[in-house]
Amino acid sequence: MRAFLFPGQGSQSVGMGAGLAEASQAARDVFGEVDEALDQHLFRLMREGPEDELRLTENAQPAIMANSLAVFAALTKEGGVELKRAADFVAGHSLGEYSALCAAGSFDLATTAKLLKLRGRAMQAAVPVGRGAMAALLGADLPMARRIAEAAAQGEVCTVANDNDPGQVVLSGDKGAIDRAVEMAKEMGAKRAVLLPVSAPFHCPLMQPAAEAMRDALSYVVVEPPAVPLYANVTAGPETDPDTIRGLLVDQVTGMVRWRESIASMAQAGVAEFVELGGKVLGPMVKRIAPDSKVTSVVSIEDVEALAKEIA
Secondary structure (H helix, E strand, O other): OEEEEEOOOOOOOOOOOHHHHHHOHHHHHHHHHHHHHHOOOHHHHHHHOOHHHHHOHHHHHHHHHHHHHHHHHHHHHHOOOOHHHHOOEEEEOOOHHHHHHHHOOOOOHHHHHHHHHHHHHHHHHHOOOOOEEEEEEEOOOHHHHHHHHHHHHOOOOEEEEEEEEOOEEEEEEEHHHHHHHHHHHOOOOOOEEEEOOOOOOOOOHHHHHHHHHHHHHHHOOOOOOOOOOEEOOOOOOEEOOHHHHHHHHHHHHHOOEOHHHHHHHHHHOOOOEEEEEOOOOHHHHHHHHOOOOEEEEEOOHHHHHHHHHHHO
16 A cells, blocks of 8 residues: 655755756646746746745645645656556645645645645744744654653743654744743753754744634635545544545644554555655654554656656
8 A cells, every 4th residue: 555645844945846847847837837927936936935934834835735736647648647546545644734735626726825825824823933843853752742841831822733753753843932842851851952944933823813714715625535545734644525624734833743553554554665746855754653664755757767667
């Protein structure tokens, strides 16, 4: 069994998608359609930068999605790969969940781009700059991360945002609480703690205004049943019901990304191969969660051609 995975924020870089667009008409079409939907020269920003502008949440989120879907389009439209035949499940890390749903036919590309632009803006606007922060705890598992978060909170918000793999958990919340967590992490058993260069505290209760904005936006959008089940961030289980998926996309804004559990559950269900489309960030996490699995990252046209040949 095989699962297609779609990366989240942090996987963006200047130059992303440029080589693929040169080699693939299907990829160029994706970038063009996203630009048109957003009325923005997003692909030019992806190709040329500046990096600080690409890193802005409202640009990074649709850009990462566009890159993943360009790879997917090259694979399916030019490589002759059909999702239902090639993959048993899809999953995405945070914003990657939207990419996964677009690939599985739940949203069209233009709708996905608009939703992610709005999501990025709403997340940025939810908390004044400087009030929130995020930190990665390395060499810490989920129970340890929860103990550190609880000790550091002291009346402020400090919660687990991402349970990424057995040795990497991310905390999110008020800056004061996150600073305290970084200070006390080592003495509480973590190898080290690193503040993340993010502009807002994602996946914590401070994001509630953004969750409400997404609830409103998603209420106007048709969600089709995905062609293959989505392993959702919030439940770490397979989901196919459109109304359930709609609700989970709202819950995901403030909820924990249960990535470790999602991969472990897929492996337990029989998935032996995980394919990351449009990035190389999820693969190392997958190998730490399911060491015996095969992991493939597909970024370039050569990667696309190799995977198409293998699946065919």
